[in-house]
Amino acid sequence: xxxxxxxxxxxxxxxxxxxxILFLNVNMHVLERDRILEIxxxxxxxxxxxxxxxxxLSEFTTPSAETKRTLLTSYPxxxxxxxxxxxxxxxxxxxxxxxxxxxxDENVLTLKxxxxxxxxxxxxxxxxxxxxxxxxNPRWAIPAYHTMRYELDFAVDFASSLVRIPFLYxxxxxxxxxxxxxxxxxxxxxDAYIDHINYWMEGGRDQTTGEISTHCSENKIDxxxxxxxxxxxxxxxxxxxxxxxxxxxxxxxFSGPESSVEVLAxxxxxxxxDKVYDTPELLHDNSRTIGPLSPQFRFTSxxxxxxEDRLIETKNKYLPLVxxxxxxxxxxxxxxxxxxxxxxxxxQLQIESQE
Ligand SMILES: *[C@@H]1O[C@H](CO)[C@@H](O)[C@H](O)[C@H]1NC(C)=O
Numbered sequence: 001x002x003x004x005x006x007x008x009x010x011x012x013x014x015x016x017x018x019x020x021i022l023f024l025n026v027n028m029h030v031l032e033r034d035r036i037l038e039i040x041x042x043x044x045x046x047x048x049x050x051x052x053x054x055x056x057l058s059e060f061t062t063p064s065a066e067t068k069r070t071l072l073t074s075y076p077x078x079x080x081x082x083x084x085x086x087x088x089x090x091x092x093x094x095x096x097x098x099x100x101x102x103x104x105d106e107n108v109l110t111l112k113x114x115x116x117x118x119x120x121x122x123x124x125x126x127x128x129x130x131x132x133x134x135x136x137n138p139r140w141a142i143p144a145y146h147t148m149r150y151e152l153d154f155a156v157d158f159a160s161s162l163v164r165i166p167f168l169y170x171x172x173x174x175x176x177x178x179x180x181x182x183x184x185x186x187x188x189x190x191d192a193y194i195d196h197i198n199y200w201m202e203g204g205r206d207q208t209t210g211e212i213s214t215h216c217s218e219n220k221i222d223x224x225x226x227x228x229x230x231x232x233x234x235x236x237x238x239x240x241x242x243x244x245x246x247x248x249x250x251x252x253x254f255s256g257p258e259s260s261v262e263v264l265a266x267x268x269x270x271x272x273x274d275k276v277y278d279t280p281e282l283l284h285d286n287s288r289t290i291g292p293l294s295p296q297f298r299f300t301s302x303x304x305x306x307x308e309d310r311l312i313e314t315k316n317k318y319l320p321l322v323x324x325x326x327x328x329x330x331x332x333x334x335x336x337x338x339x340x341x342x343x344x345x346x347x348q349l350q351i352e353s354q355e
Contacts, residue, residue, distance in 0.1 A: 068253050069109060069127055071221065074134035074231070075196050076114035077145030082134055082234055083112055085243070089250055097123045116199050116206070116213075117192050126219040132249070133200045133225035135330075137232055137337045138193045138307055139344065143297035145189065146181050147173060178297045186303055194310055200225055201318065201330065226253075228326060230333045301352055304345040311338050 072086065072094065083094040090110065095103035097113040097120050104111075104123060111128060114120035136144075150173040173181075195207040204216025204223030216223035227249045234242040299307065315334040321327035 065107065067109065068129045069107070069111070070226075070253065071124070071128040071131045072110055072112040072134060073115060073131060073196075073200060073225075074112070075136065075138075075141050075145065075193050076117055076119050077141060077148045082229065082231060083110075085234070086110055086246070086250075089247065097121050099123060114196070115215075117196055122215050126221070128219075128221045130222050130253070131200060131225045132246075133197070133228045134231055134234075135197065135228060135333060136230070137340060138190065138311070139299065139304070139337070139341060140232065141193065142182070142186075142189050143178065146178060146185075146297070149181075150177065175296055182297075182299065182303070186299075186306075190307065190310055194314055197314060197330070198317075199223075201326070225326060228329045228333065230336070232336075233333075298348065301345050301348040304341055304348055308338055308341040308345065311341065 072083065074082075087094050087110075092109040093101060093103055094110045094112055095101045095106070095108040097104075097111065097115065101108075107127060111124055113122075113124075115122055135141075198207055199205060199213075200223060202212075202224075204213045205211070206213045213223075215221075227245055229242045229246060231242075234246075311334050315331055315338065318327045318330050318334075322331050
């Protein structure tokens with residue numbers, strides 16, 4: 001049973017909003033940000049029997065100073081769903097490294113970043129305590145990153161970014177645009193993708209110097225992830241292992257007496273997941289209407305082969321360490337991606353042979 005006290009608890013979904021937007025200085029975007037926050041700020045209320053409702057936000061709490069802060073790190077692009085669910089479960093915003101949320105200085109509970117990808121910045125100094133690594137099949141992660149870059153019109157200056165903002169999440173690049181970008185950036189982005197995983201798995205090891213980054217050694221943050229979540233499993237209508245893993249981690253993180261965060265009651269969590277999934281305007285990815293669907297953003301069979309090889313190499317690197325839960329989870333997920341890549345490569349070869 002959920003107590004009356006719980007019934008009155010306000011649960012916020014929402015936050016990140018244009019979280020994946022890079023290059024942008026929040027001060028330039030206050031108006032747009034406010035508008036979006038207004039639309040998307042909703043709260044999840046636990047009701048009796050595990051039902052939940054999403055109502056307009058009426059209050060918002062700041063976590064106490066002692067509460068653990070979690071850094072959510074992933075290769076950039078297209079993981080809004082995960083941030084929204086985390087917001088819904090914790091009743092707190094997820095801020096972002098570019099401070100697009102404007103919350104960077106507010107000692108936020110969770111902050112998302114793509115560090116050490118070049119489209120990210122270690123802007124939070126010593127504010128964070130622990131890390132969650134979110135990964136996604138590069139076959140989807142790289143096109144999602146490109147789409148985000150495209151929507152910003154490859155903006156290098158703020159003026160053009162501002163002009164493009166209304167189009168964010170509404171248009172997709174044409175397939176030819178994707179292919180040109182892909183062929184030029186494939187190697188770089190594959191390197192960045194693998195480096196990102198290695199950096200965090202190795203507790204913040206700079207893949208160029210081989211040293212642990214001072215960001216990790218000189219700040220209190222534990223750069224070795226507490227958990228790895230597979231976005232492709234997470235982003236589903238029905239809760240799967242990744243969703244339960246997250247719930248458990250949040251419980252562990254916020255169970256201490258010093259914590260001021262109350263994680264959404266277990267029985268209402270699945271309901272919150274449903275509500276986020278079923279609210280298309282929260283999920284910009286789902287509301288893109290113009291342009292080809294993401295399955296049309298393909299890779300050549302050669303590129304799929306390279307992708308597969310890089311993942312096999314990474315899997316083999318961590319295979320000897322699978323007695324650790326973290327390595328076990330990584331290897332499990334990479335194995336899944338490798339199978340999918342292999343299957344797609346076979347189809348792609350057939351397509352190419354008919355061309
Ligand atoms: C983040 O944004 C807020 C709100 O615009 C601003 O007050 C704050 O100074 C920004 N912090 C940083 C580090 O840019």
